[in-house]
Amino acid sequence: MEDGGEKARLRCTACGWTHWNNPTPVLAAVIEYEGHILLARNAAWPGRRFALITGFMEAGETPKDGIAREIKEETNLDARELNLIGVYEFFRMNQVIIAFHARCEGEVRLSPELAEHKLFKYDDVMCWPAGTGYALAEWLRSRGHEPKFMEMR
Numbered sequence: 001m002e003d004g005g006e007k008a009r010l011r012c013t014a015c016g017w018t019h020w021n022n023p024t025p026v027l028a029a030v031i032e033y034e035g036h037i038l039l040a041r042n043a044a045w046p047g048r049r050f051a052l053i054t055g056f057m058e059a060g061e062t063p064k065d066g067i068a069r070e071i072k073e074e075t076n077l078d079a080r081e082l083n084l085i086g087v088y089e090f091f092r093m094n095q096v097i098i099a100f101h102a103r104c105e106g107e108v109r110l111s112p113e114l115a116e117h118k119l120f121k122y123d124d125v126m127c128w129p130a131g132t133g134y135a136l137a138e139w140l141r142s143r144g145h146e147p148k149f150m151e152m153r
Contacts, residue, residue: 009021021094023089023094023095023096024056024093024094024095024096025056025057025063025095025096025098026054026055026056026090026093026095026096026097026098026131027054027055027056027057027063027066027067027070027097027098027099027100028052028053028054028067028097028098028099028100028131028132028135029052029053029054029067029070029071029079029082029099029100029101029102030052030085030099030100030101030102030135030136030139031052031053031071031075031077031102031104032101032102032103032104033077033104033105033108033119034119036119036120036121036122037119037120037121037122037125037136038053038075038077038104038108038117038118038119038120039051039052039117039118039120039125040053040074040075040110040114040115040116040117040118041114041115041116041117041118042113042114042115043112043113043114043115044113045115050117050118050120051128051132052099052132052135052136053067053070053071053074053075054070054097054132055067055069055070055073055074063084063098063100064082064084064100067079067082067098067100067102068082068102071102071104073111074110074111074113074114075104075108075109075110075111075114075117076106076107076108076109076110077104077105077106077107077108078104078105078106079102079103079104080103080104080105081101081102081103082100082101082102083100083101084098084099084100085099085100085101085135085138085139085142086099086135086138087099088131088132088134088135089131090130090131090132092130093131095131097131097132097135099132099135099139101139122140122143122145123145125140125147125148126148126149126150127140127147127148127149127150128149128150128152129149129150129152130152133149137149
């Protein structure tokens with residue numbers, strides 16, 4: 001036991017190093033582009049599932065700066081407006097999602113890690129029942145659209 005708390009932690013008996021296994025913060029963006037929601041498909045994913053733009057913060061940057069950088073790196077778009085949607089747990093990946101709404105401009109040019117993108121009408125987008133999907137659903141509700149959720153198998 002570490003720190004006398006209830007949670008058991010892995011600790012090296014030789015050096016005393018503790019593996020905390022804390023969740024990793026992940027940034028996500030609901031990108032509003034040309035009156036639509038832009039979703040992208042990761043080149044490593046099988047099938048044709050599209051998702052929010054996500055990424056990790058770098059040392060010394062704020063969440064807002066980090067998601068603006070990720071949007072630029074992955075889509076070449078410039079975030080003209082960024083607003084926090086909320087913070088969501090994603091237990092399966094041991095992550096905490098920090099989600100933003102981003103109004104973006106520019107010409108889409110995807111990074112090599114993304115295979116393709118699609119623009120969805122607000123009423124046509126399907127939310128997934130997990131971290132970033134809940135962020136997208138909350139943003140849709142805030143705009144007067146009732147989100148639809150896909151079934152996960």
